[in-house]
Amino acid sequence: MFDGLKILLVDDDPAVRRAVAQTLELAGLAVDVFTTAEEALPHIAVGFRGIVLSDVRLPGMDGVQLLRRVQAVDAAIPVVLITAHGDIAMAVHAMRGGAYDFVEKPFTPERIVEAATRALEKRALSLEVSRLREQVADRRGIDSTLLGPSSVMEALRRQVRSLAATSADVMLIGETGTGKELVARCLHEHSPRRARHFVALNCGGLPDTLVESELFGHEAGAFTSAARRRVGKIEHAHGGTLLLDEIESMPMAVQVKLLRVLQERRLERLGSNEQVPVDVRVVAAAKSDLKAEAELRRFRPDLYYRLNVAVLHLPPLRERREDIPLLFEHFSMQAAARHGREPGPTPAALLQRLAAHDWPGNVRELRNVAERHVLGLGGDVLGLETARPAASLAQQINQIEKALIEQALRQHRGRASAACEALGVSRTAFYEKMARLGITIDGFRLSPSDTPPGHPSP
The missing domain is CATH 1.10.8.60 (Helicase, Ruva Protein; domain 3)
Structure with a gap:
């Protein structure tokens, strides 16, 4: 009935929890059950595709407190409260504070299904409206930010649109000046996290002694100059996006702690034993190939594979x-x-x-x-000698042809047949152009079957 939408049911009474879950499942609704609000909260994030159905009376955090926490994460998530007769006044007050509905005990199966269905319909509508708004914003924003008619830029824009709506961590690989922070901001500004902070940290711009404090924060007295508590970049980005630029320069000891935060989504400030939950999307940017760095043990392989979820290559x-x-x-x-x-x-x-x-x-x-x-x-303007003559049209065409052929050979790992097909030229013409433009096969790793006539196999 509501594909992809689910109900988070929170009730500490096993009999009631089991009966309500069975009733909702028989009505064709997807349900996840929890005994406490504390257990349910980690499953609630910005853009959560579903609703919360919770008893008011719970051990620890009660249903009204859970409502406030859900609203702090995403106010558009409907919360339906289940109340005993004596809690009706509290439920009415909670509705004025943002609860979607309340169901009074004892209730019929039809009543609980009807309340849950209406809440799911509201959630489905709000998610669809958000999706349409994001599509309209994307057409204006991403197309006008990541400029360029080339096929590689069109592919990059499609990837950014696809990933922006998710919470997946992203790795950006590209040379200096290719626009990695611009892409990271696009991912943030066209995501459900755009109302929260976008925090950028250049890992290569900090002394090794400060990186840990900048990332995780510290308590007063954690070290000599720590006069008061400081919230770190990860915690400051809670609910939003954290860009770790030049992550390849992060000290190994800090990489270990970052890996644990990414796995558990909790951190400890320096000088503290308290774990702080964090909901953050991490965008890691690097100038070099992190896989190669990991193989050379200059970057932790386990952190590389944890970050290697979605990888975007920014072309020079x-x-x-x-x-x-x-x-x-x-x-x-x-x-x-x-x-x-x-x-x-x-x-x-x-x-x-x-x-x-x-x-x-x-x-x-x-x-x-x-x-x-x-x-x-x-x-x-190019920083070259002003007397240098401009290249002729023939020279420009040769330069462009050479760049395109070398790019095709790089992309296809030296397979000339694939490069010919990509460029739409015959193999004879392709090899003639290589000879004329002075392009050698050295370094492109051509296979023997792709070796041009008259050339020895590499």
């Missing part, structure tokens, strides 16, 4: 040259608005130089070039 700018004109115009308009200038036309000679440049600094470098252009720094 030299591998998506068709995006350069659009990005340059976008950055030029931003710079013109920032400096109060009119964005002038981009000379053809400058576009030629942009297309031919290798972009070691990637998108970040292109943004700086656009700003220098708007500031009127002339032909030196």
Whole structure:
């Protein structure tokens, strides 16, 4: 009836719990049962697909306190309270405070099913409205943030849209300047967590002695300079998203503690024995291949495999040259608005130089070039000699062809037949272009069957 939606039933009376669960299941509803509110709470997160059905009288945290905790996580989750006759006044007060409904004991099976069904209908409607809003926001936001008409950028936007609605941890791999923090912010801002904090921490920008305190926080007196309690980045990101940039530089000792937090979703501040529950999505960003780092024992393999849930590879700018004109115009308009200038036309000679440049600094470098252009720094915007002549059209075509062929060979691990198919050229033409452009087979690991005629097998 309600695919993917479930009821969290909380009641400490075994007989009542069993009877209510059976009644709901016979009505075709999915039910998870719990004895206490404390047991149920870890299963409730932002965007939870279901409702809570709880007795008011519970050991420890009662039903009204559970209601408040659920509302703090996601106010759109309906909570139905089960009350004894003497608790009706309390239930009415709770409804004024946000409870969806209450069911008075003793109740008929029809009454409990009717209350649960209406609450599930409300939850299904609110989730659908949220989904539609996110789709509309995605079309405006992600497409206008992760710019570029290239196929690799279109694929990246699809992946970000797909992952944003989930709570899965994400790993971003890309060179410096490819926009890893921008992608992390897109994942956060187009997710159900967007109302909570987005917290970014550069692991390579902190001394080893401070990383642990920054991540986990500390109690007063935990070390010499700890004058008062400090909430760490993970705890501050509760309910939201934590970006760990340059995670490959995190000290090994801290990696062990981070792994435990990711597994248990609980942390201990330095100097404390109290465990603090945390609900956080972790986005780990790295410049290097973390799998290779793990194999070389420069990064903990167990942490790598814990983070290796969803991996997004951000392409360097030299591998998506068709995006350069659009990005340059976008950055030029931003710079013109920032400096109060009119964005002038981009000379053809400058576009030629942009297309031919290798972009070691990637998108970040292109943004700086656009700003220098708007500031009127002339032909030196690329930081090259102003007297250097622009490449001819034939030279530009050769440079682009060479970049595309090398990219295809890298993507297909040196398999020339697959690279030919991807580029839509015959093998004869492909090998002729390789020879003309000075592309060698060294380093691409071609298989013997892919070796061009007249070349020895590698």
